[in-house]
Amino acid sequence: MDDRTRTEIEAAAxxxxxxxxxxxxxxxQNIDLxxxxxxxxxxxSRWYGEAAxxxxxxxxxxxxxxxxxxxxxxxxxxxxxxxxxxxxxAAFDKSFAENVGKG
Numbered sequence: 813m814d815d816r817t818r819t820e821i822e823a824a825a826x827x828x829x830x831x832x833x834x835x836x837x838x839x840x841q842n843i844d845l846x847x848x849x850x851x852x853x854x855x856x857s858r859w860y861g862e863a864a865x866x867x868x869x870x871x872x873x874x875x876x877x878x879x880x881x882x883x884x885x886x887x888x889x890x891x892x893x894x895x896x897x898x899x900x901x902a903a904f905d906k907s908f909a910e911n912v913g914k915g
Contacts, residue, residue, distance in 0.1 A: 830856070834881065838892040847903045850911065856880055 813821075833840065833853055842852035854877065861876030877885045896904070 830880065841894060841896070841900070843896045843900045843904050847900065847907055850907070853880065 833845075833856075842854060845852040846855075857877040857880035858873070860880050861871045861873065864871050864876070871879070874885065881888045
């Protein structure tokens with residue numbers, strides 16, 4: 813597989829992951845994604861911004877999030893995000909404490 817084809821396939825897989833997380837499963841909460849997988853939609857938007865920076869395109873955190881989410885973060889939260897339960901927050905805090913500096 814040549815580099816261009818690989819890049820196109822990786823881009824298609826990223827777009828499908830984004831669609832899955834934003835359109836197919838907006839009910840999957842970011843805190844649950846973090847607790848189970850160690851990353852969430854916000855991580856993906858941060859990585860998007862970091863990749864843009866590698867190409868000389870500077871995006872603020874809010875700009876990268878709006879591009880990734882397809883809307884302002886405040887709108888996404890109002891539509892889809894629920895308050896974290898005590899159990900979710902405790903699992904996040906434990907995972908964060910165990911993995912600080914790993915990613």
